[in-house]
Amino acid sequence: MITTLRIAFRNTRRQRKRSFLLSGAIAFGIVVITLVNAFTAGMIENIKANFVYLFGGHVFITGTELSPSGRVISLIGDDALVKEALALVEGSYSHVNRRSQTVVEFIFGSKTNTFTLEGVDWESETQLPTRLQVLAGSLDNLQDPQALVLPEQAADKLGVVVGETVLARLETVSGQLNIGEFQVVAIVKDQTNFGISSSYGSIVYLNELLGLPPDGYQTLQVFLRDINTMDQVSDILYEHFANHAEVNRRLNLNFEARTEDEREDYVREQREAIAALLGGYTELEEPWQGTKFAVTTLNDIMSPVVSMIDVLSMVALVVFIILLIITMVGITNTFRMILIERTQEIGTMRAFGMQRGGVRNIFLLEAVIIGLMGVAAGFVAAGVIMLVLSSVTFTEVSVLQFFLKNGHFTFKIALSDILTNIAILLIMTLIAAWMPARAAAKLPPAEALRAAY
Amino acid sequence: MRRMITALIAIVLLSAWGASAAQVDVDAILRTLDKQSTFPSTDFSAKMTIVTEDPNKGIEKQVVTFFRRDKDEKYLLLVQEPKIQKGQGYLLLGDSLWFYDPESRNFTHTSLKENFQGTDAKNSDFSARSYAEDYQAVSVDEGKLGNYSVYIIELEATNNEVTYPYLKLWVSKSPLLVLKAEEYSLSKRLLRTSLFPQYVKVADAFIPQSMIFTDALVAGKKTTITLSDISLTQLSDSVFTKSFIERANR
Numbered sequence: 001m002i003t004t005l006r007i008a009f010r011n012t013r014r015q016r017k018r019s020f021l022l023s024g025a026i027a028f029g030i031v032v033i034t035l036v037n038a039f040t041a042g043m044i045e046n047i048k049a050n051f052v053y054l055f056g057g058h059v060f061i062t063g064t065e066l067s068p069s070g071r072v073i074s075l076i077g078d079d080a081l082v083k084e085a086l087a088l089v090e091g092s093y094s095h096v097n098r099r100s101q102t103v104v105e106f107i108f109g110s111k112t113n114t115f116t117l118e119g120v121d122w123e124s125e126t127q128l129p130t131r132l133q134v135l136a137g138s139l140d141n142l143q144d145p146q147a148l149v150l151p152e153q154a155a156d157k158l159g160v161v162v163g164e165t166v167l168a169r170l171e172t173v174s175g176q177l178n179i180g181e182f183q184v185v186a187i188v189k190d191q192t193n194f195g196i197s198s199s200y201g202s203i204v205y206l207n208e209l210l211g212l213p214p215d216g217y218q219t220l221q222v223f224l225r226d227i228n229t230m231d232q233v234s235d236i237l238y239e240h241f242a243n244h245a246e247v248n249r250r251l252n253l254n255f256e257a258r259t260e261d262e263r264e265d266y267v268r269e270q271r272e273a274i275a276a277l278l279g280g281y282t283e284l285e286e287p288w289q290g291t292k293f294a295v296t297t298l299n300d301i302m303s304p305v306v307s308m309i310d311v312l313s314m315v316a317l318v319v320f321i322i323l324l325i326i327t328m329v330g331i332t333n334t335f336r337m338i339l340i341e342r343t344q345e346i347g348t349m350r351a352f353g354m355q356r357g358g359v360r361n362i363f364l365l366e367a368v369i370i371g372l373m374g375v376a377a378g379f380v381a382a383g384v385i386m387l388v389l390s391s392v393t394f395t396e397v398s399v400l401q402f403f404l405k406n407g408h409f410t411f412k413i414a415l416s417d418i419l420t421n422i423a424i425l426l427i428m429t430l431i432a433a434w435m436p437a438r439a440a441a442k443l444p445p446a447e448a449l450r451a452a453y
Numbered sequence: 454m455r456r457m458i459t460a461l462i463a464i465v466l467l468s469a470w471g472a473s474a475a476q477v478d479v480d481a482i483l484r485t486l487d488k489q490s491t492f493p494s495t496d497f498s499a500k501m502t503i504v505t506e507d508p509n510k511g512i513e514k515q516v517v518t519f520f521r522r523d524k525d526e527k528y529l530l531l532v533q534e535p536k537i538q539k540g541q542g543y544l545l546l547g548d549s550l551w552f553y554d555p556e557s558r559n560f561t562h563t564s565l566k567e568n569f570q571g572t573d574a575k576n577s578d579f580s581a582r583s584y585a586e587d588y589q590a591v592s593v594d595e596g597k598l599g600n601y602s603v604y605i606i607e608l609e610a611t612n613n614e615v616t617y618p619y620l621k622l623w624v625s626k627s628p629l630l631v632l633k634a635e636e637y638s639l640s641k642r643l644l645r646t647s648l649f650p651q652y653v654k655v656a657d658a659f660i661p662q663s664m665i666f667t668d669a670l671v672a673g674k675k676t677t678i679t680l681s682d683i684s685l686t687q688l689s690d691s692v693f694t695k696s697f698i699e700r701a702n703r
């Protein structure tokens with residue numbers, strides 16, 4: 001076998017230019033598929049990280065209740081049931097945040113800017129101040145109920161500096177207009193880099209402005225220890241809520257209704273859930289008692305994005321296979337030429353006692369060596385391209401920021417993808433070389449020796 | 454002695470004036486205001502010219518066709534100008550307010566509490582309102598607004614779902630017309646001042662021909678709405694439908 005391998009290796013070196021061109025074609029395919037795989041994997045990871053910053057957690061529990069007049073308001077009134085549910089998944093999460101939030105029109109002089117205001121319990125939510133990158137002011141005086149932390153972009157648009165007072169125009173959960181007064185204590189860097197960071201204030205003061213009880217909250221954000229347990233944890237929480245209270249159907253952005261009634265039910269429920277999150281009014285069809293819970297995960301929210309990226313990966317795979325087929329046709333032709341060129345050589349080897357299998361293996365091993373050389377060259381080239389692309393900083397294109405990490409593309413190479421691509425490539429190379437190899441093995445030694453090409 | 458008599462007369466006159474103010478039937482005033490601003494048995498249509506002065510955006514002008522049918526709680530607002538917004542429409546059907554965008558050809562649900570097209574007018578300003586149902590008087594006084602003798606009425610919402618929880622109205626005595634309104638937030642901060650300097654009488658109703666809404670929070674922001682081509686002619690049922698808005702854009 002070692003002799004066969006040595007001969008195959010020597011053969012690839014005998015016609016370097018040809019081997020180089022074949023390997024180059026294979027390398028090109030490897031570059032394309034590796035780049036696309038690594039890019040999409042990196043993109044998914046970045047989007048997930050950006051979503052975690054944006055939504056503040058991995059699993060989200062929201063609640064809706066009915067006001068005495070029948071209006072649907074966003075509020076989790078049954079904290080005891082939430083605590084019970086969390087006890088079932090204790091150990092799976094690192095911490096939880098209780099938040100209220102609303103869309104607020106901040107006003108400073110004649111300038112206005114609409115932003116999300118998150119009501120934070122600064123005493124219990126100790127991680128947030130450590131995560132915020134302060135550009136001006138400080139986070140020392142967050143216990144002041146009117147203290148406001150503004151993202152840089154909002155502060156710039158309002159033309160406000162630390163220490164100044166801004167007005168906040170918002171709606172209570174029942175739809176009345178209300179005005180709050182906040183003092184800017186800190187201006188922080190946009191955490192997500194795509195300009196949709198929230199501003200932060202005291203949950204107690206925000207609840208007062210929203211017309212909620214001081215200890216009330218609208219969303220419970222759950223941060224998991226292991227992101228892979230997201231679906232499992234959310235299922236446990238949802239089941240517990242479903243067994244003890246009213247629940248909204250799980251969010252499924254890829255939902256496809258089988259009947260018109262099913263579609264209408266789904267649209268109504270989702271409208272109800274979205275209105276609950278945004279504090280809007282929905283037409284009430286069936287009243288309920290207490291808190292109606294909804295459980296959403298980052299995976300639920302991201303599913304359309306992931307589906308889109310999966311499609312992109314599939315397209316890349318198809319392109320890769322087409323490229324390989326073209327390359328394989330080239331390999332088959334090349335090996336048929338090699339067969340003609342080496343007919344006498346094959347005859348000599350057979351005359352010296354080499355078996356048919358040995359001849360076939362030389363051809364196949366030669367193809368494998370060329371394939372592996374292409375793989376190696378492809379990975380090196382892809383690595384260089386990834387290095388160059390990831391060093392470019394995109395600061396101006398805000399649309400792209402959602403897919404970036406700190407303004408950079410990131411590439412994540414999964415071992416399983418690499419092994420799959422190598423396997424596909426080797427199998428196709430072997431298939432391409434199989435026919436000429438078999439023909440070479442079948443050559444009668446005497447005729448081969450007599451051949452005059 | 455003369456001073457004492459003068460003081461007594463003054464006290465008696467002030468008491469009498471106070472008593473007369475206290476005897477004002479505010480509920481009747483509110484009911485009259487409601488009655489005068491609604492059209493229970495007829496339809497209403499007009500052309501509205503809306504001019505918004507915004508310190509950040511400058512001056513913007515819009516022309517909107519306005520159709521209203523109070524008995525069914527319906528209205529339709531069709532934007533005619535500027536060209537870029539032409540064809541946009543707001544259709545109120547009972548509790549549901551729909552916004553139509555001719556670009557996407559889609560109807561989306563919107564709220565009566567939203568500002569109309571970035572102006573200082575609320576979508577609810579174009580629907581029939583009821584001071585008598587939604588508010589109760591907490592104080593009433595008499596005074597002057599320019600040359601007009603007015604009742605100054607402070608109102609508090611009777612439910613927590615009206616946009617403005619507190620109102621202050623300046624109502625002319627004869628006829629009873631709201632000349633000025635101040636609208637306050639839940640925290641009792643002034644949000645908007647509305648002026649109604651000009652009314653036109655059509656049948657039994659008084660229609661404000663000119664309305665000026667001033668944002669009390671954003672310095673220099675103001676919207677003036679002028680009504681013209683006012684009519685109480687009966688409109689076709691098809692006017693208050695989604696397909697009418699779609700057709701209007703063809």
